[in-house]
Amino acid sequence: MSSAVNEMQITRNRAKGGRRADAAARNVWLKPAPTPRDEPTLNRARIVDEALALLDSEGIERLTMRRLAERLGHGSTTLYWHVDTKDDVLDLCLDAIYGEVPLPEHTEGWRGEITFVLTGWRTVMLRHRWSTALVGRPMIGPNILARMEFLQASLLRAGLTDAHLAAATWGLYNHVIGSAVSRAGWHMPAEEREQAQQHLSAHSDRYPTLAAHGYMLDDDWDGTFTRSLNYLLDGIEAQIERGAARGIGRTP
Amino acid sequence: MSSAVNEMQITRNRAKGGRRADAAARNVWLKPAPTPRDEPTLNRARIVDEALALLDSEGIERLTMRRLAERLGHGSTTLYWHVDTKDDVLDLCLDAIYGEVPLPEHTEGWRGEITFVLTGWRTVMLRHRWSTALVGRPMIGPNILARMEFLQASLLRAGLTDAHLAAATWGLYNHVIGSAVSRAGWHMPAEEREQAQQHLSAHSDRYPTLAAHGYMLDDDWDGTFTRSLNYLLDGIEAQIERGAARGIGRTP
DNA sequence: ACCTGAACACCGTTCAAGT
DNA sequence: ACCTGAACACCGTTCAAGT
Numbered sequence: 001m002s003s004a005v006n007e008m009q010i011t012r013n014r015a016k017g018g019r020r021a022d023a024a025a026r027n028v029w030l031k032p033a034p035t036p037r038d039e040p041t042l043n044r045a046r047i048v049d050e051a052l053a054l055l056d057s058e059g060i061e062r063l064t065m066r067r068l069a070e071r072l073g074h075g076s077t078t079l080y081w082h083v084d085t086k087d088d089v090l091d092l093c094l095d096a097i098y099g100e101v102p103l104p105e106h107t108e109g110w111r112g113e114i115t116f117v118l119t120g121w122r123t124v125m126l127r128h129r130w131s132t133a134l135v136g137r138p139m140i141g142p143n144i145l146a147r148m149e150f151l152q153a154s155l156l157r158a159g160l161t162d163a164h165l166a167a168a169t170w171g172l173y174n175h176v177i178g179s180a181v182s183r184a185g186w187h188m189p190a191e192e193r194e195q196a197q198q199h200l201s202a203h204s205d206r207y208p209t210l211a212a213h214g215y216m217l218d219d220d221w222d223g224t225f226t227r228s229l230n231y232l233l234d235g236i237e238a239q240i241e242r243g244a245a246r247g248i249g250r251t252p
Numbered sequence: 253m254s255s256a257v258n259e260m261q262i263t264r265n266r267a268k269g270g271r272r273a274d275a276a277a278r279n280v281w282l283k284p285a286p287t288p289r290d291e292p293t294l295n296r297a298r299i300v301d302e303a304l305a306l307l308d309s310e311g312i313e314r315l316t317m318r319r320l321a322e323r324l325g326h327g328s329t330t331l332y333w334h335v336d337t338k339d340d341v342l343d344l345c346l347d348a349i350y351g352e353v354p355l356p357e358h359t360e361g362w363r364g365e366i367t368f369v370l371t372g373w374r375t376v377m378l379r380h381r382w383s384t385a386l387v388g389r390p391m392i393g394p395n396i397l398a399r400m401e402f403l404q405a406s407l408l409r410a411g412l413t414d415a416h417l418a419a420a421t422w423g424l425y426n427h428v429i430g431s432a433v434s435r436a437g438w439h440m441p442a443e444e445r446e447q448a449q450q451h452l453s454a455h456s457d458r459y460p461t462l463a464a465h466g467y468m469l470d471d472d473w474d475g476t477f478t479r480s481l482n483y484l485l486d487g488i489e490a491q492i493e494r495g496a497a498r499g500i501g502r503t504p
Numbered sequence: 505a506c507c508t509g510a511a512c513a514c515c516g517t518t519c520a521a522g523t
Numbered sequence: 524a525c526c527t528g529a530a531c532a533c534c535g536t537t538c539a540a541g542t
Contacts, residue, residue: 138438156461170476232423235485332537
C-alpha cells in the first residue's frame with residue numbers, strides 16, 4: 001500500500017538513453033544481456049528518475065503512467081510491477097527532491113543552522129515547482145524525515161521542550177511549505193498578472209490597502225521569506241529565553 | 253456560501269462571441285460571468301453549491317464534471333455553458349469557503365483581530381479538507397481578497413510599512429496555509445498511522461529525536477497552531493516596536 | 505440564451521498470458 | 524521474477540444540433 005515508506009534510497013543519477021543504448025555501447029561483460037535473471041530493465045530508481053525529468057520539463061499535469069512508460073521504452077502496465085499506484089510514484093518523487101536539500105556540515109548555532117536548512121528547502125521546492133502541488137500527503141519518506149530530525153534536534157539543543165518543541169518544529173516546517181505554495185501560486189504569465197493587478201485596481205474601493213501596497217506586485221519573494229522567517233525565529237528565541245529563565249529559577 | 257455566490261455575480265452583458273474572446277484569460281475572476289436571462293435551470297451558484305456538497309461528502313478525487321452534472325440533473329456538457337473548465341469550478345469552490353471565514357466586528361487590537369481571523373481561516377480549511385489540495389493557485393477571488401485586505405490593513409494600522417508590511421502579511425498567510433496543509437497530510441486511517449509510527453520507531457537510530465518526541469503522535473494540533481502563531485506574532489510585534497523606536501528617533 | 509448527445513482523445517489500473 | 528497487450532471503467536472537453 002504505502003510503498004513510499006520503504007527505505008530505498010533514490011539515487012539521483014540521470015542515466016541518459018536507457019538500457020538499450022547502454023547495452024549497445026558498453027563492453028563485453030555487460031553486452032550478452034539476454035540472461036533474464038541478471039538485471040531487470042526497469043526498477044524504481046529508473047522510474048523515479050524519469051518521472052522527475054518529466055515533471056521538471058513538462059509539469060505535473062503532463063505526468064501520466066502512459067507517457068512515463070513510453071519514455072522508459074515500456075508499456076504502461078509494466079510500471080505496475082515496480083510500483084503500486086501513480087500516487088506512489090509521486091510520493092517517491094517528492095521525497096527524492098527533498099534529498100537535494102542540504103544540511104549544514106558544521107554547527108553554527110541553532111538559528112544559523114535552521115535558516116540554512118529552510119532556505120535550501122524552499123529553494124529546492126521552487127526549483128521543482130510541481131512539488132508544491134504534492135504537499136499535504138503524509139511526510140514519512142527518508143529524506144523528509146532526515147530533515148525534520150535535523151530541525152527538531154536543533155531546536156531541542158537550543159533548549160525547547162514538550163509542546164514548545166512541537167510548536168516550533170511545525171511552525172518552521174509550515175513556514176517553508178506555505179512560502180513555497182503561495183509563491184508558486186503567483187507563477188503565471190506576465191500578461192495574466194497584469195490582468196489580475198488591473199482587476200485589483202478596479203476594485204480599490206473594496207481593497208484599498210492591497211491596491212495601495214502592491215499585493216500583486218511584490219516581487220522580492222526571497223526577501224519576504226527571509227524577513228518573515230526571522231520574525232518567527234525571533235519569537236522562538238524569546239520562548240527559549242523565557243524557558244531558560246524559568247529553568248534557572250527552578251534550580252535548587 | 254450564498255454571500256460568496258452573490259459576490260460572483262459580477263455581471264457584464266456580453267454576447268457569446270465576446271465572452272469566448274475574453275475566455276483567453278485563464279482565471280475565473282478575470283473572466284466575465286455569463287448573464288442569465290429568463291430563468292435558466294442551471295447557473296453558477298447552483299453548480300458551485302452542488303460541487304461543494306460533493307466535495308464535502310466525497311472528497312476532491314470524486315468530483316468529476318460528469319458526476320457533478322448528474323447530481324444537478326443535466327448532462328455533463330451542459331456545465332460548460334456556465335463554466336469554462338473544471339479548474340474554474342474548483343477556484344469558485346475554494347473562494348466560496350473562504351467566505352465562511354469570519355471577520356471580527358469590533359476592533360480589539362491588531363493581535364486579537366489577526367488571531368481571530370487566522371484561527372477561523374484554519375478551521376474553515378480543515379472543515380473542508382479538500383481545500384488544502386487547492387492552495388497554490390492565484391488568490392484573487394473576492395473572499396480571499398477581502399481577508400487579505402483585512403489582514404494587511406490591520407498590520408498597517410499596527411505600524412508596519414514597506415517590506416515589513418509585506419513580510420508580515422505573507423508570513424501570516426503562509427502560516428495558515430502551511431498549518432492546514434500539513435495537518436491535512438496526517439489525516440489518515442489510524443491503522444496506517446500506527447504503521448507509520450512503527451516505521452519511525454524501527455529507525456530510531458536514524459531519527460532519535462523524532463522517535464523520542466512523538467513526531468507521529470502529536471495530536472494537539474490546535475495548541476501547536478496557536479503556539480507557533482504566537483511566536484510569529486511576537487516576532488512581528490518586536491519589529492513594530494523597533495520601527496516605532498526608529499520613528500521616534502527620527503522625529504525632529 | 506441555454507441545453508443536448510455523440511464523439512474525441514485521453515486517463516489509471518487489472519489481468520491472463522508470455523518468458 | 525519480470526514484462527506484455529487487451530480490456531475495463533472511467534475522464535475533460537468540443538461541437539453540431541436542437542429549443
